Amino acid sequence: MEIKQLESTKGFVIYDLPNAGTYVGPTRLGAKLIPGNAEMLVRHQTYVFGLTEQQKSGATIGLKVDASDAEGAVVALAEELTDEFESQRLLTNPGLRLSEALLAPVLRHDKRNPIAKAERDGVTFEDELVALGAVTCASRFVKPNGTWKVAIEGFDQSGLAIAREVENHGGKVHRISTAKGCVSGDFDSSTLADTWMDSGADCVEKLGPVGKPWEIWNSDVDAVFVGSKPGAMSGDGATSTNDTPIIATSAAAISSKALAILRKNKVPVAADFLSRVGPTLAWWASEETSPDVLRSSTTETVIGLLEETVDHDDGPFMAACYKAEAFIESWQEKRPFGRPLG
Template identity: 35%
Template sequence: MRIHKFETTEAFIAIDLEGAEASSGPARWAKKILQGGAKDLARSQTYTYAALGMKRGGAAAGISAAPEDRATAIDAFLTEVEPLVANGTYLPDAAKGIGLDELAPLHAGDPRDTARLGDFANRCDGLSAVVAAHHAVGLDAKTVAIEGFENLGPWVADGVIGHGARLTAISTATGTVTNESGFSLAELNEAFAAHGADCVNELGEVGHPMAVFGAGADVVFAGSKVGIIDHKVAERLEGCAAVVPNGRLPLTARSLAVLRKAGVQTPADFVALAGSTLAVWGDVSRSDDEIVAGVREDIGDLCAELQGHDDGLLLAACYFAEAFLMEWQDELPWGRPLAP
């Protein structure tokens, strides 16, 4: 892992691998972005590429600036990062504090299918998360909770309900709402489209955002922030069948140990959220339907490959990714993709 520091603004890129054909990952803005979090996100994307058999690497950028200086800082970032995009050193994805439209000036030099970034990429990540969940435990007749509904929630809801599950709890930054009978997809989509995170106020009695982990669902999707499930939260989930990522790095090493001991299935984030990577690397002439079918098939095949390992799904995925990395890297990068 190396850190590329910018000269014209307070920004950096954490670049995980040397010798990669290209490196990509989130670009974030805040008053202060720390390198540690960027390194963790870059590592997760590296493992996604490796799990998919791509000789590419993860990277993550951070732009630190006060709100009143944000526009100037992002403009400087765009100017300085342009040659790095052109040579594949870093291909940025919109993330916290940076919109897809703000990165549009870089898309001409980006070798990916940039027309599929944004909503369609999110759709594909939602699909791959649902595929991972279904392969892990089967979704038919299961109850499901979605933590951080803003994070792929509508796409995950569509997928789990389509598999015959009952969506009984969701949470946003505003709070948690439950429905033992199960929310309908139409009411969720209507409320979320109109109210965003405040959609929960339209759906029932609202509790604390973390209350979603006590809703008693069979399958819990989580990932509103890195490390959202620590060992104490994991202890509340010991009766679940599976905890599935809908955002990068939701588990810590300690929470993974708690869940493994309890027999809870834990698909890796870098597999469950690989759909967008498949969507943006490929022939730009592909139709949306062709891409969606390819994501469903490829992630399904990968999940089938990982089933039944004694060490569980997440570590099985790590071993699988690392075997590919050793085919073209002199040594493995230090540290697996888990929250600190």
């Protein structure tokens, strides 16, 4: 993993694998950013590419400035790394504290299929593909023969997309959590959409009595989606969910301690870098490719990967790691140290 310090503004770029033709990852903003806290974000994307057998690598850009200096920092970044952005060697998207508009001087070079950012009734198509991958994993683990119930940790725009896909697969959302707490009930996606768009993280207060955030790990559901931040599921959370299948939906959402507990208890865990393969299938697709075709491609790819990994003796998460690593080792001199865990 190479860390390059920017010269034109305070900040850095992390490139995961050497000699990749393309590096992909978010640009984040914050005066206190440190490279070490971003390494698993980078590794997550590298493993997504490994699973889908693409000779590409994860990356990230950190702009170590205050929000008041963001515009100037982005302009400086765009000028300093013009060659990398224009050549498509380095591709990025707005991450922490950044927006599409603010990052526009960089994003104007990005030639990936714009369908990924298309708005789909309050979520992006990229959110929709992630949700489709995650719910495909959940339904494979749960194998529902009737209505099934889920919990969504860290409910946000992506959580709304998950709620819609759960409904499409015959399930219901029984519990959600945000930074403001946790709420239980029987929530349809329309209600969740209205309250989220009106109130953001405060939506839980509009949906019912608010409990403690850790109640999201109660084991009275058929699957739990985890995706608020790296390490969102701790060892305590893993213990509380008992044998409920866990679906990671954002980079390194499962901590290493949580994974150890879940594996010991033989709980199926879908890796974040498996549930999130959909966007990579859309980024370089022809612009004539329809959303329906990309949805079908995502479903087929996820099902195929699950068939290869779900029954492995070490569990589906580790099996997905092994598969990604086997491809990485086929074109790298050695496998990078460290798996994408929080």
